[in-house]
Amino acid sequence: MFHQIWAALLYLCGILLNSIYQCPEYSQLTTQGVDGKEFPEPHLGRWYFIAGAAPTKEELVTFDTVDNIVFNMATGSAPMKLQLRATIRMKNGLCVPRKWIYHLTEESTDLRTEGRPDMKTKLFSSSCPDGIMLKESGQGYERFLLYNRSPHPPEKCVKEFQSLTFCLDFKAFLRTPRNQEACELSSN
Numbered sequence: 001m002f003h004q005i006w007a008a009l010l011y012l013c014g015i016l017l018n019s020i021y022q023c024p025e026y027s028q029l030t031t032q033g034v035d036g037k038e039f040p041e042p043h044l045g046r047w048y049f050i051a052g053a054a055p056t057k058e059e060l061v062t063f064d065t066v067d068n069i070v071f072n073m074a075t076g077s078a079p080m081k082l083q084l085r086a087t088i089r090m091k092n093g094l095c096v097p098r099k100w101i102y103h104l105t106e107e108s109t110d111l112r113t114e115g116r117p118d119m120k121t122k123l124f125s126s127s128c129p130d131g132i133m134l135k136e137s138g139q140g141y142e143r144f145l146l147y148n149r150s151p152h153p154p155e156k157c158v159k160e161f162q163s164l165t166f167c168l169d170f171k172a173f174l175r176t177p178r179n180q181e182a183c184e185l186s187s188n
Contacts (some may be wrong), residue, residue: 025145043123043132046081046185047071050131051158053165053176054143060174062090070182080104082111087183095183128157151178179185 049069054060067089076083082102100119103116107179111121119138126133130149136142139141162173 015151017069020147023090027043042075044075045149047073047132047149048151048182049145049176050148050153051173052143052145053162053170053174054141054147054172055170058170059141059143060172063174063176065091066176067180068176068182070185072145072185076101080106085185087185089180089183091177091179092179095184097186127151127160131161133161151182 025066027107047070049063049066052060052063069086071084071086074083074085075081080103083105084099084100084102086100088098089095102111103114106170111123113119113121117159119136122135124133124135126131126146128148130147131153132147134145135148136145144161144165148157158175165173
């Protein structure tokens with residue numbers, strides 16, 4: 001009898017704690033962007049990849065050999081397009097350039113990657129100053145990525161990102177080590 005009462009009491013305490021503790025809020029950016037500016041203007045320019053989170057390690061395997069990544073987001077050659085250029089510093093020291101074209105979605109910040117119809121990218125605000133989160137999903141993967149204007153954001157920002165994504169059941173976490181200098185970002 002005592003064990004049943006104790007189990008019921010623990011169960012009720014668990015329900016109470018779950019109702020009190022909820023995942024922190026994060027909000028998807030809108031086409032008005034931040035501070036009333038039109039999207040994507042506040043998001044153009046240089047960004048550093050800081051960390052990623054996913055339900056499983058396999059969804060982050062792309063970043064296992066990466067030391068650091070620097071990106072540049074610019075307006076594309078046509079309306080509703082953004083050009084993303086990156087240089088990836090591999091752990092072995094090599095620099096690997098990459099380019100993507102994003103297509104903006106009407107009335108939202110959802111992005112579609114040219115040549116990858118299965119891939120969907122959503123932009124989210126971050127509690128970190130000068131930070132932004134992306135949620136990428138495609139065939140067989142889903143991950144949150146943290147970017148910042150600084151290559152070394154406050155530690156608090158990374159911890160908040162990790163806490164939020166863990167709460168959302170994204171248990172695998174990866175942070176770029178940044179042991180080497182970032183590669184030069186080409187201008188073309």
